Protein backbone atom coordinates (compact mmCIF):
# COMPACT_ATOMS: atom_id res chain seq x y z
CA UNK A 777 0.00 0.00 0.00
CA UNK A 778 1.41 3.38 -1.02
CA UNK A 779 -0.01 6.24 1.00
CA UNK A 780 0.53 9.98 1.34
CA UNK A 781 -0.44 11.63 4.64
CA UNK A 782 -1.23 15.21 3.76
CA UNK A 783 -2.17 18.22 5.85
CA UNK A 784 -0.87 21.29 7.67
CA UNK A 785 1.80 21.13 10.38
CA UNK A 786 0.30 19.70 13.56
CA UNK A 787 -2.60 17.95 11.82
CA UNK A 788 -1.61 14.58 13.29
CA UNK A 789 0.20 12.98 10.34
CA UNK A 790 3.16 11.73 12.33
CA UNK A 791 0.93 10.42 15.13
CA UNK A 792 -1.18 8.40 12.69
CA UNK A 793 1.87 7.31 10.68
CA UNK A 794 3.32 5.57 13.74
CA UNK A 795 0.08 3.65 14.27
CA UNK A 796 -0.09 2.71 10.58
CA UNK A 797 3.51 1.44 10.60
CA UNK A 798 2.62 -0.90 13.42
CA UNK A 799 -0.62 -2.05 11.83
CA UNK A 800 0.43 -2.48 8.20
CA UNK A 801 4.16 -3.17 8.70
CA UNK A 802 5.21 -0.72 6.03
CA UNK A 803 7.70 2.11 6.69
CA UNK A 804 6.96 5.75 7.44
CA UNK A 805 8.95 8.11 5.25
CA UNK A 806 8.87 11.42 7.11
CA UNK A 807 11.05 14.05 5.47
CA UNK A 808 11.04 16.21 8.63
CA UNK A 809 12.42 13.26 10.63
CA UNK A 810 15.05 12.58 7.96
CA UNK A 811 16.13 16.24 8.01
CA UNK A 812 16.24 16.33 11.83
CA UNK A 813 18.34 13.14 11.90
CA UNK A 814 20.78 14.82 9.51
CA UNK A 815 20.84 17.90 11.72
CA UNK A 816 21.63 15.81 14.80
CA UNK A 817 24.39 13.97 12.99
CA UNK A 818 25.81 17.24 11.67
CA UNK A 819 25.81 16.12 8.03
CA UNK A 820 26.26 18.63 5.22
CA UNK A 821 22.60 18.12 4.31
CA UNK A 822 21.56 18.85 7.90
CA UNK A 823 23.63 22.02 8.03
CA UNK A 824 22.20 23.24 4.73
CA UNK A 825 18.62 22.56 5.91
CA UNK A 826 18.94 24.16 9.34
CA UNK A 827 18.49 27.81 8.38
CA UNK A 828 15.26 27.01 6.54
CA UNK A 829 13.85 24.76 9.25
CA UNK A 830 14.57 27.23 12.05
CA UNK A 831 12.58 29.90 10.22
CA UNK A 832 9.76 27.55 9.27
CA UNK A 833 10.58 27.89 5.55
CA UNK A 834 10.63 25.00 3.14
CA UNK A 835 13.99 23.41 2.39
CA UNK A 836 14.69 23.72 -1.39
CA UNK A 837 12.92 21.23 -3.63
CA UNK A 838 16.06 19.71 -5.14
CA UNK A 839 17.28 18.70 -1.66
CA UNK A 840 13.97 17.00 -0.82
CA UNK A 841 13.65 15.31 -4.20
CA UNK A 842 17.11 13.77 -3.75
CA UNK A 843 16.19 12.52 -0.26
CA UNK A 844 12.93 10.99 -1.39
CA UNK A 845 14.40 9.31 -4.44
CA UNK A 846 17.04 7.57 -2.32
CA UNK A 847 14.60 6.59 0.38
CA UNK A 848 11.81 5.16 -1.78
CA UNK A 849 14.23 2.92 -3.67
CA UNK A 850 15.42 1.25 -0.44
CA UNK A 851 14.41 -2.38 0.04
CA UNK A 852 11.96 -1.82 2.92
CA UNK A 853 9.71 0.31 0.67
CA UNK A 854 9.18 -2.66 -1.63
CA UNK A 855 5.88 -3.58 0.07
CA UNK A 856 4.65 -0.02 0.35
CA UNK A 857 5.29 3.20 2.24
CA UNK A 858 3.63 5.99 4.19
CA UNK A 859 4.80 9.40 3.02
CA UNK A 860 4.55 12.00 5.78
CA UNK A 861 5.49 15.62 5.09
CA UNK A 862 6.27 15.07 1.41
CA UNK A 863 5.32 16.37 -1.13
CA UNK A 864 4.91 19.99 -0.02
CA UNK A 865 5.15 21.77 -3.39
CA UNK A 866 3.96 21.10 -6.94
CA UNK A 867 7.53 20.43 -8.20
CA UNK A 868 7.98 17.89 -5.36
CA UNK A 869 4.73 16.18 -6.37
CA UNK A 870 5.77 16.13 -10.04
CA UNK A 871 9.14 14.61 -9.13
CA UNK A 872 7.43 12.03 -6.93
CA UNK A 873 5.13 11.08 -9.80
CA UNK A 874 8.15 10.44 -12.02
CA UNK A 875 9.96 8.39 -9.38
CA UNK A 876 6.86 6.27 -8.76
CA UNK A 877 6.38 5.58 -12.47
CA UNK A 878 10.02 4.47 -12.61
CA UNK A 879 9.69 2.08 -9.67
CA UNK A 880 6.14 1.08 -10.67
CA UNK A 881 4.50 2.01 -7.37
CA UNK A 882 1.52 4.28 -7.94
CA UNK A 883 -0.03 6.17 -5.02
CA UNK A 884 -3.16 4.40 -3.78
CA UNK A 885 -4.52 7.17 -1.63
CA UNK A 886 -3.77 10.66 -0.32
CA UNK A 887 -5.30 11.20 3.12
CA UNK A 888 -5.96 14.90 3.60
CA UNK A 889 -6.18 15.81 7.32
CA UNK A 890 -8.35 18.85 8.04
CA UNK A 891 -7.81 20.72 11.32
CA UNK A 892 -8.56 24.44 11.95
CA UNK A 893 -5.65 26.82 12.55
CA UNK A 894 -6.45 27.51 16.21
CA UNK A 895 -6.23 23.80 17.00
CA UNK A 896 -2.99 23.50 15.03
CA UNK A 897 -1.34 26.24 17.07
CA UNK A 898 -2.46 24.60 20.32
CA UNK A 899 -1.21 21.20 19.17
CA UNK A 900 2.15 22.40 17.94
CA UNK A 901 2.88 24.59 20.96
CA UNK A 902 2.28 21.60 23.27
CA UNK A 903 4.05 19.03 21.10
CA UNK A 904 6.84 16.93 22.56
CA UNK A 905 9.07 15.02 20.16
CA UNK A 906 11.42 12.11 20.43
CA UNK A 907 14.45 11.54 18.26
CA UNK A 908 12.85 8.24 17.17
CA UNK A 909 10.12 10.31 15.48
CA UNK A 910 7.39 9.63 18.05
CA UNK A 911 5.37 12.70 18.94
CA UNK A 912 3.38 13.46 22.07
CA UNK A 913 1.38 16.34 23.47
CA UNK A 914 1.69 17.83 26.95
CA UNK A 915 -2.07 17.51 27.55
CA UNK A 916 -3.69 15.70 24.62
CA UNK A 917 -1.32 12.74 24.42
CA UNK A 918 1.35 12.72 27.15
CA UNK A 919 3.89 9.89 27.36
CA UNK A 920 3.13 7.30 30.06
CA UNK A 921 6.19 8.32 32.08
CA UNK A 922 6.68 12.06 32.14
CA UNK A 923 9.43 13.21 29.80
CA UNK A 924 10.24 9.70 28.50
CA UNK A 925 9.30 8.27 25.10
CA UNK A 926 6.94 5.25 25.33
CA UNK A 927 8.41 3.78 22.15
CA UNK A 928 12.16 3.96 22.83
CA UNK A 929 12.81 5.30 26.35
CA UNK A 930 14.69 8.40 25.19
CA UNK A 931 13.98 11.85 26.58
CA UNK A 932 11.30 13.83 24.77
CA UNK A 933 11.91 17.48 23.88
CA UNK A 934 10.26 20.50 22.33
CA UNK A 935 11.28 21.09 18.72
CA UNK A 936 13.30 24.25 18.07
CA UNK A 937 10.82 25.24 15.34
CA UNK A 938 7.71 24.70 17.47
CA UNK A 939 7.79 28.32 18.69
CA UNK A 940 4.86 30.72 18.17
CA UNK A 941 6.68 32.69 15.41
CA UNK A 942 7.91 29.73 13.41
CA UNK A 943 4.51 28.02 13.71
CA UNK A 944 2.68 31.00 12.23
CA UNK A 945 5.15 31.11 9.39
CA UNK A 946 4.76 27.38 8.76
CA UNK A 947 1.00 27.77 8.55
CA UNK A 948 1.42 30.61 6.03
CA UNK A 949 3.92 28.58 4.02
CA UNK A 950 1.51 25.64 4.05
CA UNK A 951 -1.32 27.76 2.67
CA UNK A 952 0.78 29.31 -0.08
CA UNK A 953 2.97 26.45 -1.22
CA UNK A 954 1.44 23.18 -0.06
CA UNK A 955 -2.33 23.60 -0.04
CA UNK A 956 -2.53 23.75 -3.88
CA UNK A 957 -1.63 20.05 -3.85
CA UNK A 958 -5.14 19.24 -2.57
CA UNK A 959 -6.55 20.14 -5.97
CA UNK A 960 -3.59 18.47 -7.69
CA UNK A 961 -4.39 15.11 -6.11
CA UNK A 962 -8.14 15.56 -6.15
CA UNK A 963 -7.97 15.77 -9.93
CA UNK A 964 -6.36 12.33 -10.09
CA UNK A 965 -9.11 10.83 -7.90
CA UNK A 966 -6.87 9.61 -5.04
CA UNK A 967 -7.73 12.26 -2.43
CA UNK A 968 -9.74 11.39 0.70
CA UNK A 969 -10.45 13.96 3.38
CA UNK A 970 -10.28 13.16 7.10
CA UNK A 971 -11.70 15.21 9.96
CA UNK A 972 -8.51 15.42 12.01
CA UNK A 973 -10.09 17.16 15.01
CA UNK A 974 -11.41 13.98 16.58
CA UNK A 975 -9.65 11.69 19.06
CA UNK A 976 -6.45 10.04 17.88
CA UNK A 977 -8.06 6.59 17.96
CA UNK A 978 -11.22 7.69 16.19
CA UNK A 979 -9.12 9.17 13.38
CA UNK A 980 -7.12 5.94 13.20
CA UNK A 981 -10.29 3.81 12.88
CA UNK A 982 -11.51 5.97 10.01
CA UNK A 983 -8.16 5.68 8.24
CA UNK A 984 -8.19 1.89 8.61
CA UNK A 985 -11.71 1.79 7.14
CA UNK A 986 -10.58 3.83 4.13
CA UNK A 987 -7.42 1.78 3.64
CA UNK A 988 -9.29 -1.51 3.82
CA UNK A 989 -10.53 -0.64 0.31
CA UNK A 990 -6.97 -0.83 -0.97
CA UNK A 991 -5.38 -3.68 1.00
Ligand code: ADP
Pocket residue numbers: 783784785786787788789790791792899900902903904911912913914916917972973974975976979
Ligand atom coordinates in the same frame (compact mmCIF):
# COMPACT_ATOMS: atom_id res chain seq x y z
P1 ADP B 1 2.11 16.47 12.16
O1 ADP B 1 2.99 15.27 11.95
O2 ADP B 1 0.96 16.51 11.20
O3 ADP B 1 2.87 17.75 12.21
P2 ADP B 1 1.78 15.40 14.89
O4 ADP B 1 1.35 14.00 14.65
O5 ADP B 1 3.18 15.63 15.31
O6 ADP B 1 1.43 16.31 13.59
O7 ADP B 1 0.77 16.05 15.94
C1 ADP B 1 0.92 17.39 16.38
C2 ADP B 1 0.58 17.49 17.86
O8 ADP B 1 -0.82 17.24 18.05
C3 ADP B 1 1.29 16.47 18.74
O9 ADP B 1 1.56 17.08 19.96
C4 ADP B 1 0.29 15.32 18.88
O10 ADP B 1 0.47 14.62 20.09
C5 ADP B 1 -1.03 16.07 18.87
N1 ADP B 1 -2.13 15.32 18.21
C6 ADP B 1 -2.05 14.51 17.14
N2 ADP B 1 -3.27 14.02 16.79
C7 ADP B 1 -4.15 14.56 17.69
C8 ADP B 1 -5.57 14.45 17.87
N3 ADP B 1 -6.33 13.70 17.06
N4 ADP B 1 -6.13 15.14 18.88
C9 ADP B 1 -5.37 15.92 19.70
N5 ADP B 1 -4.03 16.07 19.59
C10 ADP B 1 -3.41 15.40 18.59
Ligand code: ADP
Pocket residue numbers: 784785786807808809811828829830832833834835836840860861862863864868937946
Ligand atom coordinates in the same frame (compact mmCIF):
# COMPACT_ATOMS: atom_id res chain seq x y z
P1 ADP C 1 5.52 19.76 10.61
O1 ADP C 1 4.73 18.52 10.32
O2 ADP C 1 5.36 20.25 11.99
O3 ADP C 1 5.34 20.83 9.59
P2 ADP C 1 7.95 18.45 9.63
O4 ADP C 1 8.68 17.65 10.62
O5 ADP C 1 7.20 17.75 8.56
O6 ADP C 1 7.05 19.44 10.48
O7 ADP C 1 8.94 19.46 8.91
C1 ADP C 1 9.80 20.31 9.66
C2 ADP C 1 10.55 21.24 8.72
O8 ADP C 1 11.38 20.46 7.83
C3 ADP C 1 9.67 22.06 7.78
O9 ADP C 1 9.24 23.27 8.38
C4 ADP C 1 10.63 22.32 6.62
O10 ADP C 1 11.59 23.32 6.94
C5 ADP C 1 11.39 20.99 6.53
N1 ADP C 1 10.73 20.04 5.60
C6 ADP C 1 10.20 18.82 5.91
N2 ADP C 1 9.67 18.23 4.83
C7 ADP C 1 9.87 19.10 3.79
C8 ADP C 1 9.52 19.08 2.41
N3 ADP C 1 8.87 18.04 1.85
N4 ADP C 1 9.89 20.15 1.66
C9 ADP C 1 10.55 21.20 2.18
N5 ADP C 1 10.89 21.28 3.48
C10 ADP C 1 10.56 20.24 4.28
Ligand code: ZN
Pocket residue numbers: 906907908909910925926927928929930
Ligand atom coordinates in the same frame (compact mmCIF):
# COMPACT_ATOMS: atom_id res chain seq x y z
ZN1 ZN D 1 11.36 7.59 21.11
